[in-house]
Amino acid sequence: MASVTLSAVRKSFGSTEVVHGVDIGVEDGEFCVLVGPSGCGKSTLLRMIAGLEEISGGRIAIGERVVNGVAPKERDIAMVFQNYALYPHMSVYDNMAFSLMLAGESREQTRLRVEEAALILGLEEYLRRYPRQLSGGQRQRVAMGRAIVRKPQVFLFDEPLSNLDAKLRVAMRTEIKALHQRLRTTSVYVTHDQIEAMTMADKIVVMNAGRVEQIGAPLELYDDPANQFVAGFIGSPAMNFLAGRMARNGAGFAVAVGGGVHLPIPVRAEIPEGREVVVGVRPEHFVVADDGVPAEVVVVEPTGADTQIFCKLAGVDVTAVVRERHAFRPGAAVRLKPQLTFLFDPASGTRLA
Amino acid sequence: MRPFLDNRNALGLAFMLPAAALLLVFLTYPLGLGLWLGFTDARIGRPGHWIGIDNFESLFGDSLARLSLFNTLFYTVIASVVKFALGLWLALLLNRHLPFKAFLRAIVLLPFIVPTALSAIAFWWIYDAQFSVVSWLLVKMGLIDTYIDFLGEPWMARFSTIAANVWRGVPFVAICLLAGLQTISPTLYEAAALDGATEWQKFRHVTLPMLTPIIAVVMTFSVLFTFTDFQLIYVLTRGGPLNATHLMATLSFQRAIPGGNLGEGAALAMAMAPFLLAAILFSYFGLQRRAWQQGGGDK
């Protein structure tokens, strides 16, 4: 096992730069998730770690070794691809044994290692089958089996669950996490799904447009987002944002969000009155209260455990998630009060408070 | 339709149909009419009488017929092997990121587009004993002193006609294999690279096995075309020298039309059928073995 260190890593395709200087340190044994919207450069970054793309600038080190010029097969890594990339003409056994065969491993040793991996992944019965004869989830497992038989220094995953249906995705998520807890191999996992990131990661790297927005543990990012992008990206349903100006509200603070609505701010913010801000409120941080600000209910979606209320607050669409079961009708008036808020600079998106 | 498509035997058979259809078209004259003529002593201008398998029996003792069989097999085997090797090499080359890719691919197809008779005439000039451009070049380069008599000596003529056939047949093989190569997902090569495969191992363990079904089809067609070749030989050598390049097709024509012996010629043509059938069956079973393509449940 080994750490993975990226220092000022850049990538250009022709004259277009798509990764603009990224620094990430993944510690030995850590499960690190790269998350960000589609096209932000996650796969490109992962492929650079794997050696499938050339590094245009900066350094990538696996353990102590800088691997910039090292061929993929010399890097001692294994990768699980989004489309699994199983060899269609090889049986499950041969797919998993392929790398060992190329490495000149003995027949007996190969058999032991493949069977061990198959046992871990519950694939013993499928070893003689061809990929075409497997379901999506089984293929996914074979792809993982192919990675683990090699006992590499680092596992790389590129959206390995995005081709599965929702239910299987949740199950495989847990399985991958359990596998990591068992093997403790350093892993870099790419996904665009923030729930996957939140549930699986030891460390999350939030990326946007070829840059790192923030690095931290899942709850750190949730509790303490560095900017509006991270705040909006982490958490589901997504954070509500309302633009307005700082104002006083009796003894406390508020943000005038338009239409004469003053959203009370529970934080003690050192922000001058009249400054333009964006206020962010997570849906779960709204409560229905008589001293809240007025809003108009648009749709109510009870999920059983809680109720999602979609409404219009000062002309802006906001979502609130409340525990109590309210029987609001569309068009009804509701009073919402934020219990926790974040303030951002409207121009840069930087967190103010 | 579905049960038919799900049945691997039926599907295999369906894939054979184009080959079978082409075979029929190419051999309609010798096969349809020939089947009957082969059992008669028909001559030009005289309807034949049923003589049973006399014509076929006489073929066995006929040294010229046996020579033509040898020539045909030699021609087919050597030309097909070379076409396959060159075609695969060209396809691999064209599958890379080359500048002017579309243009290069178009160029490769050229020999295939030119009518055979025309290219045969071109080769006739290239192989001419006095005006051969190849000989001229080699002499200029100081590699040989006298002009090569490409079509004058038996073995030289055999290899010369094979070279012309290869030139004409390579584009078909190359373009079909190129199409096959493009269906192989690039991520398979990336996975293989991470698994530790060298370029040769990627070719050996990924490209080649994934290409076998297409190779089987393409080479069947190629073998059929080569085995039944007529135009090229007829324009270049008419079977000479000393019948060294007489293929079964040319000899059969020679006997039937200029020679007037319709029955004998037809029998000789009919004698080609078992070989062609064997080639088709070989590819059919070659295809059928590829269980990994079929999908479905346990076997």
Ligand SMILES: Nc1ncnc2c1ncn2[C@@H]1O[C@H](COP(=O)(O)OP(=O)(O)O)[C@@H](O)[C@H]1O
């Ligand atoms: N081979 C390539 N050539 C040119 N541009 C590419 C190539 N691969 C990716 N890109 C561009 O790089 C950006 C990042 O792509 P990618 O890393 O695949 O994003 P993600 O995986 O985060 O969705 C995208 O804008 C994409 O269009």
Ligand SMILES: [Mg+2]
């Ligand atoms: Mg991607």
